[in-house]
Amino acid sequence: MTETHSTAVRGDSGPQVARLVASRVLDVPDFPKPGVLFKDLMPLFADGDVFREVIDGIIDHHGRDSFDIVVGIEARGFVIAAAIAYATGMGVVPVRKAGKLPRPAYSASYALEYGEATLEVHQDAFTAGHRVLVVDDVLATGGTAEATLDLVERAGGTVAGFTVLLELGFLGGRERLAGRPVHALLTV
Numbered sequence: 786m787t788e789t790h791s792t793a794v795r796g797d798s799g800p801q802v803a804r805l806v807a808s809r810v811l812d813v814p815d816f817p818k819p820g821v822l823f824k825d826l827m828p829l830f831a832d833g834d835v836f837r838e839v840i841d842g843i844i845d846h847h848g849r850d851s852f853d854i855v856v857g858i859e860a861r862g863f864v865i866a867a868a869i870a871y872a873t874g875m876g877v878v879p880v881r882k883a884g885k886l887p888r889p890a891y892s893a894s895y896a897l898e899y900g901e902a903t904l905e906v907h908q909d910a911f912t913a914g915h916r917v918l919v920v921d922d923v924l925a926t927g928g929t930a931e932a933t934l935d936l937v938e939r940a941g942g943t944v945a946g947f948t949v950l951l952e953l954g955f956l957g958g959r960e961r962l963a964g965r966p967v968h969a970l971l972t973v
């Protein structure tokens with residue numbers, strides 16, 4: 786494993802935040818498949834001071850009056866969503882991989898950088914007009930994000946914002962989500 790080093794560190798919350806995130810990302814070659822450079826954010830989650838700064842920064846960026854509920858995408862998005870929900874006193878809705886939710890759910894299948902998957906959300910997850918902040922750790926091809934934002938809207942929510950800690954810009958996820966709000970703390 787090698788630490789991410791970048792001379793041109795950039796992100797939608799400015800270079801200081803981008804550098805902070807970059808300092809807690811580990812590059813893991815050939816995981817989960819040969820040819821994939823996996824960006825491991827576990828060191829960021831494990832550093833209490835950095836994690837708090839990142840969570841507070843996301844809340845400040847959006848403004849706590851701009852959303853009513855937080856969606857986290859399984860599995861790493863759950864960590865971020867739960868922290869934002871707790872810090873703002875809001876609720877959290879998990880968007881889960883197929884077959885995990887116990888009640889009627891909407892489903893969306895998609896391709897991601899290293900495979901295919903199906904995500905689901907409970908049909909009654911939102912009340913009409915609920916403004917939803919969606920969070921995840923990584924935006925790569927955008928397949929996961931596109932499926933999730935569609936699910937939120939199918940379930941009656943309004944997407945108020947979408948934040949990731951790390952965007953892999955060269956995979957074009959942001960372009961795929963054109964017209965949707967995308968906020969990435971670090972873009973590589």
Ligand SMILES: O=P(O)(O)OC[C@H]1O[C@H](OP(=O)(O)OP(=O)(O)O)[C@H](O)[C@@H]1O
Nearest residue numbers: 859860861897898924925926927928929
């Ligand atoms: O932009 P994409 O190409 O769709 O990839 C991004 C997604 O890939 C990872 O999730 P993964 O499905 O590996 O789930 P995990 O968090 O359960 O490991 C990551 O946490 C994002 O959700």
Ligand SMILES: Nc1ncnc2[nH]cnc12
Nearest residue numbers: 822823824825898923925
């Ligand atoms: N390269 C990558 N690193 C971490 N998570 C990912 N999700 C999709 N691609 C990824």
